[in-house]
Amino acid sequence: MKQDAVVIVLHEIWGVNLHIKGVCRTLLACQLDVYCPDLLGNSTHFTYGQENEAYTFFKEQVGFEKAAGQVKALIAECRQQYKKVFLVGFSAGAAVAWICSGEKGVTGVIGFYGSRIRDYLFVTPACPVLLFFPESEPAFKVSEVIKALDHPLVQTVQYKAAHGFSDPFSSNYNQETAERAFSEVFAFIRKRRETDDAL
Numbered sequence: 001m002k003q004d005a006v007v008i009v010l011h012e013i014w015g016v017n018l019h020i021k022g023v024c025r026t027l028l029a030c031q032l033d034v035y036c037p038d039l040l041g042n043s044t045h046f047t048y049g050q051e052n053e054a055y056t057f058f059k060e061q062v063g064f065e066k067a068a069g070q071v072k073a074l075i076a077e078c079r080q081q082y083k084k085v086f087l088v089g090f091s092a093g094a095a096v097a098w099i100c101s102g103e104k105g106v107t108g109v110i111g112f113y114g115s116r117i118r119d120y121l122f123v124t125p126a127c128p129v130l131l132f133f134p135e136s137e138p139a140f141k142v143s144e145v146i147k148a149l150d151h152p153l154v155q156t157v158q159y160k161a162a163h164g165f166s167d168p169f170s171s172n173y174n175q176e177t178a179e180r181a182f183s184e185v186f187a188f189i190r191k192r193r194e195t196d197d198a199l
Contacts, residue, residue, distance in 0.1 A: 003033045005082055005085075005086065005107070006085055008074060008075070010092075011039065013051075015044065019169050022168070037071065039062055064120070071096055091112065091164075094117065095120065097111050098120060099123055101129050110185055117131070118140055121148045125153045128192060134161050135161060161174040162174070166178040
């Protein structure tokens with residue numbers, strides 16, 4: 001049965017891997033329709049041991065603007081079919097979700113450790129945004145990005161965990177933190193799903 005709300009799940013530089021497929025199954029079990037676009041444009045994905053290759057491919061063949069363009073087109077399609085459209089992104093996918101947070105018709109955006117959000121701090125969200133950050137990142141100071149994200153529609157949560165804490169296939173997986181984060185995700189979606197105000 002078709003639901004009234006849809007979640008667009010946005011993957012990391014690895015592509016649609018087992019972690020992302022697991023997230024999709026979890027959301028489907030919560031009576032949500034789910035779309036998971038393959039932003040890499042192929043049916044394969046990179047392994048965690050191919051970080052350099054995956055990063056280079058994403059940077060040179062995809063890029064954040066191109067990926068955001070794909071997602072915005074999907075948002076427009078979903079707006080014709082659903083009352084509520086949510087974005088849930090991980091790492092690179094979280095940055096793409098953040099870029100799309102100003103798009104008309106998006107009900108809410110959730111991002112996990114979107115380190116490249118720091119390159120798009122000029123984005124002004126038009127919907128509620130929930131962002132999860134790890135304790136630290138090697139390339140920048142997380143606290144400074146969180147401070148720069150101070151906005152009435154943006155809620156940031158920082159956990160004492162590492163980048164990738166929600167991914168059970170990552171060496172940085174932290175089950176307790178992952179469960180806490182997903183509890184907040186479900187509460188965020190439920191609250192906005194039950195709100196009838198038009199966006």
